Amino acid sequence: MSVPESGVISLKRLQTACESCSLFQLCLPLELAHDDLEELDHIIKQRRPLQRGEYLFQMGNEFRAVYAIRSGSIKTFTTTDGGEEQVTGFHLPSELVGLDAITTGNHPCSARALETTSVCEIPFDRLEELGTRIPGLQRQLLRIMSHEILTEQDTMIWLGKKSAEARLAALLLRFSSRFKARKFSACDFNLSMSRTDIANYLGLAVETVSRLFSRFQSEGLLEVDRKHVLIKDMEALERMAGADHHS
Amino acid sequence: MSVPESGVISLKRLQTACESCSLFQLCLPLELAHDDLEELDHIIKQRRPLQRGEYLFQMGNEFRAVYAIRSGSIKTFTTTDGGEEQVTGFHLPSELVGLDAITTGNHPCSARALETTSVCEIPFDRLEELGTRIPGLQRQLLRIMSHEILTEQDTMIWLGKKSAEARLAALLLRFSSRFKARKFSACDFNLSMSRTDIANYLGLAVETVSRLFSRFQSEGLLEVDRKHVLIKDMEALERMAGADHHS
């Protein structure tokens, strides 16, 4: 299937996109009328796929659009004063990236492809305008943002209250449930990001993450092979992820 | 000034409220027309002030409204599986509480007054409906949520990458700039929350926070007396807050 560098995608293609979960987060729970769907289609642009390491946008760039991931994966990160990188999130197909830029008008973080990644661009001013005419769309946008706040609160708890093993277990479970939501296997998936990125996101050292993977494997909780993970004892992981730092 | 237990507040009162910064976050940047302001007024309800320790809402409660703080302060927190409390935020006058409940329809955290606190209740369904008619209002709502996401990303960086001293310094600076935004002194303010709450929020032990306050004072960075803080060397604090964990 050939994809134009940038241009309106057909309604048929949008529907296919929804089905293949790529626009799931914004469209599916909405049950949009045919006309609304067509309107939404007209403002969405398909972009040339990004190669591994390419930037979707960089910190400080002007905010014009949000992006729905169709396939592949993205990491977002900021660069601190000291030049250190802090990973703020991993983003999978169906999810929306860039919503944290609304207030400031500039992207507060950079977004980079972790593998070959295909995204749709949704100009924000047009989405906002469309939202005033399609109440369900506006509401869904608020929902998505509210959900993002929730996820981040969860992450804050990991970082503040949980041990290294609990954090990694929790992250793996989060991935698992996100894959499951897209009807993929919940136990068997690939990590497109490096150990360094995982460690960075979890506020740990690479060595610690590496050791934990080894330990989880030796304890029979899972199998890891490079980027591939196979969860063998989901319940044990859940117990581990739930445990508070000291208890 | 007597306040009805629950009822429509007058337009005049709403304007006063905006001026006194209590609805700042939602109204002020908006420059609403007189008619719009009146509409907004009709959906806002003044609630009886909360006493210290009283709940505004509890985790699991049905989500019906967001709350704008007029005076006082609120802490939000979740309770983990192990019964441990995790403070997720401190909320000052002019700020909105409860936006994280939109997705789920139930409050994911509890909100409790840290001191005598007066709030306005804004039924969410009516706010949403009003937003479809006043585009500026809808946009402001998105902005506020986006800003909340940003703040939390910041907090995640504190927890993941910063030393104990950097975290406390950063929190004090955040308070300082929030007070300043409300045209209060940026250097001289009261902390309505306990050391335990601060420690909890920052992912530290109470003892560590206490030691840090003592050290900051002995180094001449600030003066603390019970709940009162006077920042004496803002730049040193900024340097401290900016430093990465290892550098």
Place this chain on the structure above:
DNA sequence: TCAGTTTATTGATTTGCATCAAGCGATCTG
């Protein structure tokens, strides 16, 4: 295909902060 680079793993050592312990002032209560 082979040097050069990046990424992952494992071991030894250090350290920042939690934990344990004890004391003190303030507020509560019968």
Place this chain on the structure above:
DNA sequence: CAGATCGCTTGATGCAAATCAATAAACTGA
């Protein structure tokens, strides 16, 4: 007003995870 409880502070000790160090394995590109 005495005893209990709570919030805060300070000191001594222990441990989880960072850091340092070394090697292996996997990519990179001429």
